Amino acid sequence: MAVEEVLSDLKKKIEEKLPSGTTISSVEFEGPQLVVYTEEPKKFADNGNIVRNLAKALRTRIVVRPDPKVLMPPEESIDKILQTVPDESGVSNYHFDLDVGEVIIEAEKPGLVIGKHGETLREITKKIGWTPKVVRTPPIKSRTVQNIREFMRTNHKERKDILKSVGRKIHRGCTSKDEWVRVTSLGGAKEVGRSCFIISTPESRIMIDCGVNVGSDDNMTPYLYVPEAYPINQIDAVVLTHAHLDHQGLVPLLYKYGFEGPIYCTPPTRDLMALLQLDYIDVAAKEGKRPPYSSADVREGLKHTIVLDYEEVTDIAPDIKLTFHNAGHILGSAVSHFHIGDGLHNVVVTGDFKYEKTRLFDAAVNKFPRVESVIMESTYGNSNATQPSLQEAEKNLQNIVNSTLKNDGIVLIPAFAVGRSQEVMIVLEDAIRKGIIPNVPVYLDGMIWEATAIHATYPEYLNNDLRKLIFQKGQNPFLSECFKPVDSNELRQKIIEEPHPCVILSTSGMMNAGPVIEYFKAFAENENNTLVFVGYQADGTLGRRIQKGWKEIPLSTREGTHVVKMNMNVEVVDGFSGHSDRRQLMSYIQKMKPRPERVYTEHGDERSCIDLASSIHKKNKMETKALTNLETVRLV
């Protein structure tokens, strides 16, 4: 059946099921949703059961939206909202999203805007036509989040067309009688960097991640020219597990090559992705390299991004449903569950994950309705790759900070903007508040503060304890006075010229670029200072050279090469990793429910991937395999 017929059929069915006197104006597929437009949103708002019953009867996700004709102009709507909600609710901002006929209301006390059982919200809908969505006023303003919202608003017409064409493709119907499922590795197998996989069936093809290997000039991009990925527009969708560059850094390149399909990811992944892609272009330009894509390609990707929260089951192709679950790795990171065919096969792609509760996140999810195949990361898959516990790591860091500050020294911590920085920030804040370490300023330089602002925008993606601390006890550790964002060159210069006991967290994490180099040049020669590594240092980076014990470090400056004498202490604190260590990788599979039949390993060096695959096989009697790049395996 053609999509037009399907839609008119659906419209008829819906009209039959509506209570008498309720009318709809049109029915449309927009992205994965079936959208029902009505000129009478009030009637739908009054009766919450209508939508629920419709969704049940039609077995699909339905949203009811006001026909754009009945939307009150934003200015008037704001007045009406303010008249309706109690003054104490502390409404601070609005975003009118024409895409979906939604108004996002930011408030200090969202509960008061929602009202008892959503009463106040329904009242608002009745008055203004827009569907209100309430969020807590973010405690730190993020430029990235603001810009993306603004960008989506100004491009809403184009975006609507994109969503319509995506929706029609998803609902094009199945045509083949054959049943098979295959997975092809385009990158990230027996290596870390440029992760990229394609799941294909007779009906559809889904790309999972499209990363860049920033550490390598020769093997930087995935094998995007293989038949499975060609022509690029035959790919139904790109699914992103999380925002690190080795998983999404080349997504804009797909749009440069003419891809027009959607990207599915969580809301924080979308925002962090934009931040990191733009920074990637920036860093490449500064290093005198030609970035593989431009900011226009980044924007093109954003226009095509459809965000999904954890646990939302969503059709992304005629025969594939996707559900994201918490992965515990970084903000918004997702274990992706694919349900293929009508119960034919279920694949779990872990992406990077941490199977242990951390200061920021809950442990990765490993309970699913069904699972037969698992594709899992193996960064620490080697049998000797156990890591100290988080408590040990915290103790270790506290001791280093204390002994350095005792000598009036400075603690310099190179850190990735997203993930480790926020974890270390919370550890330091906690120790300062409890008097375990002295109350010194903790300077945050590079993109760390902006990434932290994005964390503060999405508290629902943090773990329960942290959310409770923020919402019930009113203690947001990110807002602690000990944190001083370095937001100007003047402040950075001042810290360097007037050294005083402090902790500095700065990008980049492997010391290949960024403000950390400025601090390093200034503080390396003083033996009272300490450089602390909290993350992995790849071969060829300055961080790795220092770890190897280099005593004289040549650094190129505008005036030529300058040799820095390395007198400061160097410490490595393991255990803060966002990856599962060997024990956690093993127990993630052992405790997985239901028990999977097959496990494929990837995202680790060759030895780690093979070692983990063979250990899981021996321990659990499951079929396992370490994937190889360019290889296709048949799952069904």
Ligand SMILES: [Zn+2]
């Ligand atoms: Zn990652």
Ligand SMILES: [Zn+2]
């Ligand atoms: Zn990774």
